[in-house]
Amino acid sequence: MSKNWPLFEVFVRSKNGLEHRHCGSLHAADATMALQNARDVYTRRSEGVSIWVVESKNITASNPEHSEEFFEPAADKIYRHPTFYDLPDEVKHM
Numbered sequence: 001m002s003k004n005w006p007l008f009e010v011f012v013r014s015k016n017g018l019e020h021r022h023c024g025s026l027h028a029a030d031a032t033m034a035l036q037n038a039r040d041v042y043t044r045r046s047e048g049v050s051i052w053v054v055e056s057k058n059i060t061a062s063n064p065e066h067s068e069e070f071f072e073p074a075a076d077k078i079y080r081h082p083t084f085y086d087l088p089d090e091v092k093h094m
Contacts, residue, residue, distance in 0.1 A: 003027075006055050008034040012042050013050040018093055020052050031055070 005027040011020035023042050028034035034053040043051065062070050 005029050006057065008038070008053045009056050009059060010034075010038040010042055011052040011054070012038075012048040014047050015049050020050065025056065028053075 007025055008028055008031070009022060010024050010026060012023050013020045026034060026037050026041060028037050031053055034055075035051060038051050038053050039048075042048065
């Protein structure tokens with residue numbers, strides 16, 4: 001029965017995109033079925049070139065209540081934010 005099937009998160013990369021974007025969730029018996037169902041549900045108009053499915057229980061996320069302390073250490077490491085570099089025009093998609 002589908003109510004016992006695990007929940008999968010679906011990520012699709014569009015034809016004119018470089019990254020996969022979360023587009024929804026679905027229940028499926030396994031990853032193969034989730035991939036097929038994701039193709040049928042989320043790329044009906046042939047807009048995708050790649051699909052990822054990840055079982056929701058395998059995703060670990062930061063806690064929004066702890067975001068200040070979690071992200072605070074990054075503020076003192078300017079090398080993590082290379083906004084002061086000049087990129088040549090030949091460098092694409094940066």
